[in-house]
Amino acid sequence: MSATIGVHALVRRAHEERVLAILRECGTLSRAQIAARSGLSRTTLSEITGDLLGRGAIVKVTTDAHQRAGSGRPAELLALDPRSGQFLGVDLGHTRVRVVVTDAAHEIIASGVTRYSPRTSLAVRVRSGLALIDRMSREQGIGLSALQGVGVGVTGPYPAGSARADVSAAFRERFTAPVLVDNNTRFAALAEAGTTDARDVLYVRLADGIGGGLVVGGRLVAGAGGAAGEFGHVLAEPGGATCRCGKRGCLETVASVGPALAAAGVADLDELAGRCAEPGIAAAMERIGAAVGRVLAAAALILDPELIVIGGSLPPAAPAIVDRAAAVVAAGRIPAGHDVAGSGTRPRGPVVRAALLGDDDGARGAVAALYRQSPLLAGYGDSEGSGA
Incomplete structure (x- = not known):
């Protein structure tokens, strides 16, 4: 009998730890959302959450009434005790x-x-x-x-x-x-991946430097040498300007903030945002967007992501860069109706959009990494990599 009780206690403890880990990773969730992620039955989950609430390990935060379109009782939202x-x-x-x-x-x-x-x-x-x-x-x-x-x-x-x-x-x-x-840009990729259900995400940050990150199969990928997502040093303009890495024509020499301001003939990002509709400046941003798009289109054909996110401080000042990059990526897809390797399936191109988070994405991602239970970090090592 004692052995049976001991096994039951271990199983219950495992269920509790699973629920706590899900809340640690995801923040605020309803019981239904926790059940979907944990695989626990409604009865078991009700017992577990009731006990955790009674002990003060988790708290009732609010309800999802503001998200509900129809009638019905609002679902309580649960979270770890903020304190x-x-x-x-x-x-x-x-x-x-x-x-x-x-x-x-x-x-x-x-x-x-x-x-x-x-x-x-x-x-x-x-x-x-x-x-x-x-x-x-x-x-x-x-x-x-x-x-x-x-x-x-x-x-x-x-x-x-x-x-x-x-x-x-x-x-x-x-x-x-x-x-x-x-790496701060991989942290930013982790933060942006947390805003979507897509499991294959390609992230590039256009800022004072250019870096990126890859989430493949729900995991943040470092690469053999820690440089996965190093889009800033991919060739964008053959024979172009010398990059800080020593090569010529890297994407960073074209689409980071400094070269973009120079191409537009403006002093800072605020001026760029205010004048981006002027024909000459608009044309310069179109060229930059096309360069970004060519790099991302090649990456998309190789990696086949569900989602491409373009972040950093440059896109908010010049949204046309994202629009043009998206158009180039779309044009680079395998034509609709083409049978991929005899599979009988039609290829689907990735969605390309601007980042949802702001300049604090790297800091947010650093916090996300600390939760450690995130599936994005499963098997993830400590290799060095690129940043922006």
Whole structure:
């Protein structure tokens, strides 16, 4: 009898951990949504959630009444107790550091940004990030006593090796919570993948640099050398400008912020946004969009993603870049009705859209990585990669 009771207790504990892991990964969900993800029966799930609610491990947040079109009783939405943990996400970009603090229910409870010169050293970027965290704590009243983890995104393919270790050491010296350091653009890809049900997602970030990330079969892919998604250094213009990587004509020499502003003849992204309808500037953005589209069209034929997301600071200022890139990708599809390898199926091209998240996507993705139960991170290693 005791053995039977012990097995039952182990099974129940496994069910509880599964429910907690789903809420940790997804944030706020209804019981029906939890059941769909966990595979538990309604009766078992009701028992598990009832016990967790009674112990205070999870809480009732709100209902889905605002989402319901018809009649019927609104479903309660459940989440981890927000007070049970805090997560800190940091994105040390080329020209600014972004920080977000979330609670265990995935709600952002504090955020901030500090800008610096693109020539700023990594050590100074780290100090700027730590100073920003201190200022946010003071000004926004956020005590980090419940901190469960720190995720820090860095640009790349450099820094790598000892430089990345230095970043980790600096944050470990300040915080007792575990620290995860990885590529900021892959973090952004992870955050954007979390906004969709698509399992195969290609993400490219057009910012001061260009990087990207790949989610294949629901997993964030690093690649053999950690450079999966390095779209910025794919050839876009043969014989073009010299890139910082040493090659010529890379996409980064065409479609990152600096070259785009130069092509438009404007001083900054605000001016670009205000004048993007002018014929000369519109034509320049069309050319940039076509270059982005050619790179993505080739990648789409090879990887066959469901969704291509174009993010970064450039697309909001010049939406025509995304539109033109989407048109080029569509034109590069295998013609409708063509039998792919004798399979009898017609190929479907990917949806191409602008990113849904803003400039804090890298910091949000760093937080998402800290939850670790995400299927996007299953089998994911610590390789270095690209960044923007």
